[in-house]
Amino acid sequence: MSGNVIKVDARNMACPGPITKVVRAYRKANNGDIIEVLATDPGFKPDIEAWVKRTGCELVELSEEGGVIKAVIKVVK
Amino acid sequence: MSKKRVLIIGGGSGGAILANLLNPDEYDVTVIDKSRYHTFQPGQLFVAFQGSRKEFQKPIRCLLRDEVKFVNKAVSEVNLDDRYVVTSDGARIEYDYVIIATGVHLDYDAIKGNREILNEYGDYFSSIADAKKLWNTLRKLRKGTFFIGVADPLYKCPPAPHKAAFLSTNLFRRMGVHDKVKVILGMPFPHAYPSKTVSDIIEPKLEERGIEVKTYFTVDSIDTKEKKIYSLEGDEVKYDVATVVPVNTGPKIKVTPEKVLDDTGFFKVDKFKLNIEGYDDAFAIGDCSNVPTSKSGVTAHLHAEVVADRLHGLDSVADGRTHCPIVSNGEGTFVISDYNHPPLPIRMSKFKRLQEDIFIATYWVAVKYPKLMQPIFRSYFEATRPGILSKVGW
Numbered sequence A: 001m002s003g004n005v006i007k008v009d010a011r012n013m014a015c016p017g018p019i020t021k022v023v024r025a026y027r028k029a030n031n032g033d034i035i036e037v038l039a040t041d042p043g044f045k046p047d048i049e050a051w052v053k054r055t056g057c058e059l060v061e062l063s064e065e066g067g068v069i070k071a072v073i074k075v076v077k
Numbered sequence B: 001m002s003k004k005r006v007l008i009i010g011g012g013s014g015g016a017i018l019a020n021l022l023n024p025d026e027y028d029v030t031v032i033d034k035s036r037y038h039t040f041q042p043g044q045l046f047v048a049f050q051g052s053r054k055e056f057q058k059p060i061r062c063l064l065r066d067e068v069k070f071v072n073k074a075v076s077e078v079n080l081d082d083r084y085v086v087t088s089d090g091a092r093i094e095y096d097y098v099i100i101a102t103g104v105h106l107d108y109d110a111i112k113g114n115r116e117i118l119n120e121y122g123d124y125f126s127s128i129a130d131a132k133k134l135w136n137t138l139r140k141l142r143k144g145t146f147f148i149g150v151a152d153p154l155y156k157c158p159p160a161p162h163k164a165a166f167l168s169t170n171l172f173r174r175m176g177v178h179d180k181v182k183v184i185l186g187m188p189f190p191h192a193y194p195s196k197t198v199s200d201i202i203e204p205k206l207e208e209r210g211i212e213v214k215t216y217f218t219v220d221s222i223d224t225k226e227k228k229i230y231s232l233e234g235d236e237v238k239y240d241v242a243t244v245v246p247v248n249t250g251p252k253i254k255v256t257p258e259k260v261l262d263d264t265g266f267f268k269v270d271k272f273k274l275n276i277e278g279y280d281d282a283f284a285i286g287d288c289s290n291v292p293t294s295k296s297g298v299t300a301h302l303h304a305e306v307v308a309d310r311l312h313g314l315d316s317v318a319d320g321r322t323h324c325p326i327v328s329n330g331e332g333t334f335v336i337s338d339y340n341h342p343p344l345p346i347r348m349s350k351f352k353r354l355q356e357d358i359f360i361a362t363y364w365v366a367v368k369y370p371k372l373m374q375p376i377f378r379s380y381f382e383a384t385r386p387g388i389l390s391k392v393g394w
């Protein structure tokens, strides 16, 4: 089963912009969907790790390149 | 030369101030609002948690200068290409300039149970009448859990739920039930307040007051039979009384072209000049615009000044300044930021609470006679500029 890929661009947004966008994407997402987030706020890394733990979603990828943080989340609902 | 027709949709903070700032010799100004009354929305907190009977509502007509026309109708359609609006009775009004200042729409039907708890308990977010109802509900609460939360991370006045939490603990103390009523504040963010800096300031105060903060808690549905709130993140809370800020969206108006609205229905504007993208004769100010700052009355006021200046031929621009007050018991602080500075750490003090009380006391004068208050506000905002405070602290 492969779900939809929801892309969230939160680059150049300060906290809490990125997490706000993730929450909204998560609300619309179905089980198995992938949420792919790009963010530049350095606080986003620990925030998204904690968010994933809380929601029970799966963090498929968390990387950083040239100041852009990329998080790939598999939705578990 | 005949005067240009300026149509302002919404006579709230932004719309009323703008109408009163425009030069009546140059512009023929009309304010159109679906409500006859303008509400000082922060007052809802004092009604809900202190039973205040101060005058927090005034007829819009009385707040506008005599030269400004007032039409008490709802706008159902705006056509930016052909420069007209349609009201709910089908009338068509043409304009030379339009300023949209309709604030947010509170969608109590977006999540399950939100309207039911509004009807059952009242709330502090939507109107003075609902705030009175919440006051009556809370006065009867002798024990249990009072839950305060939000249905979406984006809502106007980010500190409103925190103010509600602080003020409710004061009330429960006055009622002598503070050891029997637990206050729980649910927030979608990793910490108590959207900004970490501000959270670090208020979290110890929330703790001191015995307020339990649940982070990563976005209300997703309310089971009014079981009296349980479920969060999007998978948590749940059992409540006795609950109040949940509903999903905030742009206005319920048919807009042509639709592409000027973002996915939440807010108007896409140039964040400096505030004109609606692609139009030089249409602006959106205050809460209904998509500027990337907190939605607040102060922002709406500052937007009104920018648009008034621009219509008077000056090249003023918005700098994204916010100034959201947080009040607790006798103390206060402000969330101060702008486009170039994230919120600063500003400690809570009695003096800042006094400043907030002065703003509240002068609100009606500031709306009706913005020019009179302009020198005071200008020097205040200049003295508290984030660029300055970030160096010297406050």
Ligand SMILES: Cc1cc2nc3c(=O)[nH]c(=O)nc-3n(C[C@H](O)[C@H](O)[C@H](O)COP(=O)(O)OP(=O)(O)OC[C@H]3O[C@@H](n4cnc5c(N)ncnc54)[C@H](O)[C@@H]3O)c2cc1C
Residues within 6 Å of the ligand: B009, B010, B011, B012, B013, B014, B015, B032, B033, B034, B035, B037, B038, B040, B041, B042, B043, B044, B045, B073, B074, B075, B076, B101, B102, B103, B104, B124, B125, B126, B156, B157, B160, B251, B252, B253, B285, B286, B287, B288, B295, B296, B297, B298, B299, B300, B323, B324, B325
């Ligand atoms: C509990 C609470 C506490 C707050 N505390 C503070 C605070 O301490 N400091 C602060 O700065 N801000 C505070 N705010 C936020 C502040 O009240 C708003 O940000 C501010 O009122 C926004 O101004 P506005 O002009 O954009 O919209 P509003 O003041 O909301 O006015 C919008 C107007 O448009 C009218 N309207 C809407 N749709 C239509 C239509 N289709 N046709 C005709 N008319 C229409 C409405 O009737 C209304 O009169 C608080 C808000 C709440 C709810």
